[in-house]
Amino acid sequence: GVSGGLFIVPLYAFIQSRSPKGECAQAIAANNIMNSLFMVVSALLSMLLLGVAGWTIPQLFLLLAVMNAVVALYVYSQVPEFTQRFISYLLSHVMYRVTVTGREKIPKEGAGIIVCNHVSYVDALIIMGASTRPIRFVMDKSISEIPLLKYLFRHAGVIPICSPKQSEETYNRAFEAIHEALANDELVCIFPEGRLTPDGELGDFRPGIDKILARDPVPVIPMALHGLWGSYFSHKGGHALAKMPKRFWSRVSVDLTDAVDGKLANKESLRVQVASLLGKF
Missing domain, CATH: 3.40.1130.10 (Glycerol-3-phosphate (1)-acyltransferase)
Structure with a gap:
């Protein structure tokens, strides 16, 4: 939850501050759709890995950690001043x-x-x-x-x-x-x-x-x-x-x-x- 907040709260502020005038609501709506999509995908992935593939919870957490590290590097490459x-x-x-x-x-x-x-x-x-x-x-x-x-x-x-x-x-x-x-x-x-x-x-x-x-x-x-x-x-x-x-x-x-x-x-x-x-x- 804390790690998620480190992404979510600043990025919401970033979206609101950088969106063109008159398009802030559309940007937030699009972001909410993407969030919902990824929540569904993450739930399906967890069910597949834990139920079908037989992964353990620590293994799932390790995968999520690696994926978040990749996302963090991508965010830095796109918006370096955000991370700085x-x-x-x-x-x-x-x-x-x-x-x-x-x-x-x-x-x-x-x-x-x-x-x-x-x-x-x-x-x-x-x-x-x-x-x-x-x-x-x-x-x-x-x-x-x-x-x-x-x-x-x-x-x-x-x-x-x-x-x-x-x-x-x-x-x-x-x-x-x-x-x-x-x-x-x-x-x-x-x-x-x-x-x-x-x-x-x-x-x-x-x-x-x-x-x-x-x-x-x-x-x-x-x-x-x-x-x-x-x-x-x-x-x-x-x-x-x-x-x-x-x-x-x-x-x-x-x-x-x-x-x-x-x-x-x-x-x-x-x-x-x-x-x-x-x-x-």
Whole structure:
């Protein structure tokens, strides 16, 4: 029942959120018909295997487990962001007590840019689990290649970036990828400081956000992360990931405010917005 719920509840929400306007009822009705069909088929299969073939109940459960694993892989291949956001939500809420304020500020459709302070190596994981939409993250190339996390980032469509001094090709390719994502009405998240905070304070915003908005003046949603400074994944007390964890399931909050017109925004005004969310102004 629990495992079935992990499929059914999110998929019903997914059907309702992705169905074209005016077709939601038809989509739910078609889904109900498919559910009824598969319930009849599963009952007949159980009767055949247990009564005729002489299978045991553990063997039947094993078959169902294998079939569900195949279905899970198929769902991931068709809708990868569904699984990614689910995993991100589970991981972030297992490690932290996450609360989100202003989630409704994230536009339900259309292009947009989220700008956020950069505190730890799991910032993207927290934001991904808090968002109602898939997000393309612009991330330092070195962070996007962290072992274990790099596979999640890769499938999430992370856009790696570095300074032009390190690799001008990677730098230019990142801005082209951002432009293509925004032109495709996707949601992009950047960390304008360009690096993890070394002291817990909000750093200066680099000119990359101005370059993006000059080409694509889309709405910008300021966001602030609280509670991650001092975690195992932050630079407090030494380099991140190089010290023993000192706390578990601590409180983390994600705060958002109203979107700003991209034609009027710049790195200084956006920094003031994020700083305000952090309580610096």
